Amino acid sequence: MSSQYLTPLEEPQVPAYPPAEMAQGLYTALAHFLAPLLMQADSRMDKRLVRTMVQTVAVILTFRDRVNGLLLSEMGGYLETPDKAPAGTKRLSRLLHCRKWSAELIRSYLWHRASQRLTRWKQMGRDVLALWDESAWEKPETIASDDLAPVRSSKGARLTHIKKGYYTPPRGPIFVPGLHWLAVVLVGSEQQDDPPELASMRWWTSRGARASFKRDEQAKLLLQGVLLWGREVMHVFDQGFASSFWLGLLLAFSLRFVLRWKKDYQLVDAQGQRRAAWKIARGKRGWQERWVWDCRRHQWVMGSVLACAVRHPDHPEQPLWLVVARRKGGLPWYLLTAESITTAEDAWRIMFAYARRWQIELTWKENKSELGFQSPRLWEWETREKLLLLAALAYAFLLSLLAPFYELLRRWLLRHYCHRTGRHARQAHQPFARLRLALSRLWQRIPARWEEVAGRPRPQPRVQIIML
Known part of the structure; x- marks a missing residue:
C-alpha cells in the first residue's frame, strides 16, 4: 500500500x-x-x-x-x-x-462457528492456522476474591519500560492479582481479506478451590481441538508452550505444529550431539534472503532462513526440523516443527506461519483496550x-x-x-x-x-x- x-x-x-x-x-x-x-x-x-x-x-x-x-x-x-x-x-x-x-453454551457456540469457518476455508483450498497464546486478566486494585491468583502484569511491564531521557524504573517482573487467560484464534496462512475467527477463550486460576495447572488447562483445550480438527489446521505456539511435555502431546496426536523453541533449550543435532538450539545454528549461513514485512514495527526488513534436522532428547524416535529465521536488527526465531523441510520455500512457509501469530497479540489489545474485558466486578x-x-x-x-x-x-x-x-x-x-x-x-x-x-x-x- x-x-x-x-x-x-x-x-x-x-x-x-x-x-x-x-x-x-x-x-x-x-x-x-x-x-x-x-x-x-x-x-x-x-x-x-x-x-x-x-x-x-x-x-x-x-x-x-x-x-x-x-x-x-x-x-x-x-x-x-x-x-x-x-x-x-x-x-x-x-x-x-x-x-x-452455563458458560459452556457460549464456548460451544464459538467453537462451532470456528469449525464451520475452517470447513469453508478448506473447501477453498486454503491452509488454516490455529494461533494459541496466553495472557493475564488483571485486577491490580483488589484482593477480595478468593479466585484471584498472582499473574504477571503486562501493563506493569509496559509502564516501567525504560524511556530515553528518563530515570531507570525498577527491574524484574511485576505480579498483580488476576486470572490466567488462554485463547485460540483461527486465521488463514496468508494475509487475506478474510478476518480471523475467535475459536475459544478460557480463564483459570492457580489459587483457591478452583486451582489448576497451566499444562492441564492447555491440554483440555488441545484435546478439544484434536477431536474436531485433527490435521486440518497447523497449530502455532509461542515460547510459553516450549517444553518436553507439550511437544510430546503434539507428537502423540500427530498434529501439525510450529513451536517457537527457546534458544537455550537443548536438542540433538544431526551428529547426535546434545546442544542448545542457538549452538546448533551457530555459524551456518541462511539458505535464502528476502525482504519481509515486519507488522509490529511497520517496516520492511531483510530476513533469511535455514533449517536443521534435529531430534528431541525425550522423543528421539520422532524426526524434527529446527527452522531459524533471522532478520537484521532483531533476535532470531528458533521454530520447531515436524513438517518436512527440504527447500527454502518450505522454511519460509514455517516462518510466515509463525509471523501470522501477531494476529492473536492484536486480539489481546482489542479485548483489553476496546471492550473493557478487565473491568468486571463479580464475586462468583x-x-x-x-x-x-x-x-x-x-x-x-x-x-x-x-x-x-x-x-x-x-x-x-x-x-x-x-x-x-x-x-x-x-x-x-x-x-x-x-x-x-x-x-x-x-x-x-x-x-x-x-x-x-x-x-x-x-x-x-x-x-x-x-x-x-
Missing part, C-alpha cells in the same frame, strides 16, 4: 446509506449472528432472559471501551432508560445468575465467566464485520462516524478500533427497535439489500 496520503480524487467513494436503516440493519445482523445461540438458550430458559442476552451484547458493543467497563449497575442503565437503571441491573443479574445455562466464578464470554461474543461479531462482504458498510461507518485524516488511520487494513467506535456512535444516535428485529422470520442485515 502506498505510503503517501490519498488525494481527494483517490478517496474511495462512500455510499449514501440512510443512517436509520443502516443502524436497524446492523441490529438485525447482530441478531442473525447470535441466532443459533439464542435458539439453544430459548430451549433452556425464559424468553425474557434470551432477549436480555442479545441486548447485553448490543450494550457491550455500544458503550464499552477503554474507559467504561463491564459494570452491572452501569450496563443496567443502558438496558433500560437511565431512570430505570435498577430494573436493568436486575435483568442483567438474573441472566448471569440463571442456573439453566460462573457469573464472571458468563459476562466475559458475552463480551467475547461482541468481539466475534466485530470481527465478522471485517469480512469483504461489509466493505462498503465499513467505508460508510468510518467516513460518517469515525473520520480520521492521519495516514496510519486511513491506511489500516483492518481498522478494528475505529470500526467499534463508529458502530458505537451510530447505535448511540439511533437506538434499536427490538420489536422489529424479533418480528422478522429470518434476520438479514440491511447492508445486504443495499449492496445487491
Whole structure:
C-alpha cells in the first residue's frame, strides 16, 4: 500500500446509506449472528432472559471501551432508560445468575462457528492456522476474591519500560492479582481479506478451590481441538508452550505444529550431539534472503532462513526440523516443527506461519483496550465467566464485520462516524478500533427497535439489500 496520503480524487467513494436503516440493519445482523445461540438458550430458559442476552451484547458493543467497563449497575442503565437503571441491573443479574445455562453454551457456540469457518476455508483450498497464546486478566486494585491468583502484569511491564531521557524504573517482573487467560484464534496462512475467527477463550486460576495447572488447562483445550480438527489446521505456539511435555502431546496426536523453541533449550543435532538450539545454528549461513514485512514495527526488513534436522532428547524416535529465521536488527526465531523441510520455500512457509501469530497479540489489545474485558466486578466464578464470554461474543461479531462482504458498510461507518485524516488511520487494513467506535456512535444516535428485529422470520442485515 502506498505510503503517501490519498488525494481527494483517490478517496474511495462512500455510499449514501440512510443512517436509520443502516443502524436497524446492523441490529438485525447482530441478531442473525447470535441466532443459533439464542435458539439453544430459548430451549433452556425464559424468553425474557434470551432477549436480555442479545441486548447485553448490543450494550457491550455500544458503550464499552477503554474507559467504561463491564459494570452491572452501569450496563443496567443502558438496558433500560437511565431512570430505570435498577430494573436493568436486575435483568442483567438474573441472566448471569440463571442456573439453566452455563458458560459452556457460549464456548460451544464459538467453537462451532470456528469449525464451520475452517470447513469453508478448506473447501477453498486454503491452509488454516490455529494461533494459541496466553495472557493475564488483571485486577491490580483488589484482593477480595478468593479466585484471584498472582499473574504477571503486562501493563506493569509496559509502564516501567525504560524511556530515553528518563530515570531507570525498577527491574524484574511485576505480579498483580488476576486470572490466567488462554485463547485460540483461527486465521488463514496468508494475509487475506478474510478476518480471523475467535475459536475459544478460557480463564483459570492457580489459587483457591478452583486451582489448576497451566499444562492441564492447555491440554483440555488441545484435546478439544484434536477431536474436531485433527490435521486440518497447523497449530502455532509461542515460547510459553516450549517444553518436553507439550511437544510430546503434539507428537502423540500427530498434529501439525510450529513451536517457537527457546534458544537455550537443548536438542540433538544431526551428529547426535546434545546442544542448545542457538549452538546448533551457530555459524551456518541462511539458505535464502528476502525482504519481509515486519507488522509490529511497520517496516520492511531483510530476513533469511535455514533449517536443521534435529531430534528431541525425550522423543528421539520422532524426526524434527529446527527452522531459524533471522532478520537484521532483531533476535532470531528458533521454530520447531515436524513438517518436512527440504527447500527454502518450505522454511519460509514455517516462518510466515509463525509471523501470522501477531494476529492473536492484536486480539489481546482489542479485548483489553476496546471492550473493557478487565473491568468486571463479580464475586462468583460462573457469573464472571458468563459476562466475559458475552463480551467475547461482541468481539466475534466485530470481527465478522471485517469480512469483504461489509466493505462498503465499513467505508460508510468510518467516513460518517469515525473520520480520521492521519495516514496510519486511513491506511489500516483492518481498522478494528475505529470500526467499534463508529458502530458505537451510530447505535448511540439511533437506538434499536427490538420489536422489529424479533418480528422478522429470518434476520438479514440491511447492508445486504443495499449492496445487491
